[in-house]
Amino acid sequence: MSIYVHGIGMTKFGKLEDKTMKDLLLEASIEALKDAGNPEVDAVFVGNFMGGSVYNQEILGAIVANDLGLGYVPTAKIEGACASGGIAFRQAILGILSGEYDTVLVAGVEKMKHVSTIEVTEAINAAMDNDSNEKHAGLTFPGFFGVLANRYFHETGATKKHLAQVALKNRENAINNPLAQFTKPATIEEIMEARMITEPLGLFDCSPTTDGAAAVVVSKNKSDIEIKSSAQASGPTQMQNAENLLSIPAVGESGRLAYEKAGLGPEDIDVVEIHDCFSMTEIISSEELGFFNRGEGYLAVEQGRTKPDGDKPINTSGGLLSKGHPIGATGVSQIYQITHQLRGTAVNQVEGAKIGLAQNLGGTGSYSTVHILERV
């Protein structure tokens, strides 16, 4: 069975004080439904991570079904840390593949800017294993990628400048994206000299907290954007259990499965959205997904190969680093950008893009989803 994208929607990403979580969720969903021609929907899946812990709001699926008058259709909220959106999208696909549904609405949402950094940090740390000694050593999510970056520098020729080049590229892409959180130009010097978060990662190397939502309508009815494959994998939940610190096995495995199911390889992909929660993560995952050799992803960045006019454009939306990272919405917003690319209507349009890939990561490698889409 083939499954297709019929409609997409996305709110502005950023600090959206005037909008509630429900406003954002409905706004993105309505846009996606309209774009799809307001079809009958058989189910709703919502990707969300911290609605319960920092916004005291659950039952997101039922809220969408009720407020949009979708009837008594089944709904669920899907939680998979920062991969909540990608997993929600996958659940919609699996639901259609099972024969239970014909058309499904997927939305992702997060509201994070109304609470202090301390509260958000605490809430995000729920995606670490509480019973592990790592949390008690003061490790944080940026901390994990800081440890990884220092080892990557040690084993390759990479330096902090290469991380800055990732951040700069994604900022330059975001400048053209009216929905992005950060659209102010930055310089490589400004990025390299910014205050440290966790060495060697500075402010620009880390994705921000963000309010926002995105939505997609998928169906077994034909459209011009086909979902060629959907894959998901899990990986170690602790840094000290990584067999190879410079590898995120969940990314590699979800990529391998997605290529296998689609009958495609990394060389076939025209445009990519990678989960760049940190600049270092984009480089490692670009290697995991087979776009570049291990230990050479930083060279591709240096050579401009991942820019919109390069041979492997990555994060033409601005990525998590500059488009913003409303956790539960991120995976869905990647599908939004890839769909625009394949329709030929994207910001930073890659000329003639026919096949696109979106990779969404949760935790420090606990979850990863990969979806491959093709214009047909």
Added chain:
Amino acid sequence: MQAYQCRHCGYESLTTKYYCPKCRHTEFSKVNINETGDIYSYTTIHIAPPKFAEHAPYHVVLVQMTDRLRVTGYMNQDVNIGDRVRFKEFSEGAYVFEKV
């Protein structure tokens, strides 16, 4: 310092596990490991969780203890990759290391 070793494949872990992640065997033996190791990598944390805010900046280190075991720990001395460190104490759930 104590660790656990899978009786079937030799996988080493800081804590005993229900299943060995490598071979799914369920029996582990307690083993004593040398308390010195080498810094495999590290970071210096400037923006810390609430409980650690007063200690920042501090270091989180990944220490290679044996061929099969790395341990995430806390240090308040400056370190570099390859530095020799020693397990100092287990404090509030964290392995604390110091330079040799």
